[in-house]
Amino acid sequence: MIDMTYFVQWQEEYALAHPVIDEQHQMLFLLANRLFGIVEESGQRAKLQDLFTELFAYTQKHFQEEELIWQPLEDSLRQRHRSKHRELKNSLQEIWSKDSIFTTSDTLYWLQGWIQELLEHITQFDRSMYQQLLVSSSVADAQHPVGTMPV
Ligand SMILES: [Fe+2]
Ligand SMILES: [Fe+2]
Numbered sequence: 001m002i003d004m005t006y007f008v009q010w011q012e013e014y015a016l017a018h019p020v021i022d023e024q025h026q027m028l029f030l031l032a033n034r035l036f037g038i039v040e041e042s043g044q045r046a047k048l049q050d051l052f053t054e055l056f057a058y059t060q061k062h063f064q065e066e067e068l069i070w071q072p073l074e075d076s077l078r079q080r081h082r083s084k085h086r087e088l089k090n091s092l093q094e095i096w097s098k099d100s101i102f103t104t105s106d107t108l109y110w111l112q113g114w115i116q117e118l119l120e121h122i123t124q125f126d127r128s129m130y131q132q133l134l135v136s137s138s139v140a141d142a143q144h145p146v147g148t149m150p151v
Helices: 017-041 043-069 073-095 104-143
Strands: none
Touching: 017 043, 017 104, 043 073, 043 104, 073 104
């Protein structure tokens, strides 16, 4: 029987109100839940490997795309954010390299810890970056209001 206590539920309060980022964050939750499901189901090695690879690839894709969205922000902020992404990627890789990855309870335990880290990243760092992006774009709009040409 699947133990639902491991599953992570997307909550509206995690949303940043950026359609692309929110959709990708939800997809990360979905992929993680699929992994929880397969580990719980039977620990089938090949399927577990596929799903883990998919989660890792999607995490990378999300981080790359998000970093492009943060491009208008200052370098120091972006570099700090990029290093947070690197940490999350490394810890996911670390989970995969553990010998205990194929023993159900350990996989669930490590993966749940990673999701928790991801959630903290989303609700603190991503949210703050997006807020700064909104501020900087409204400043830019105020400097060049629609309908006026910069002289
Ligand atoms: Fe993100
Ligand atoms: Fe991020």
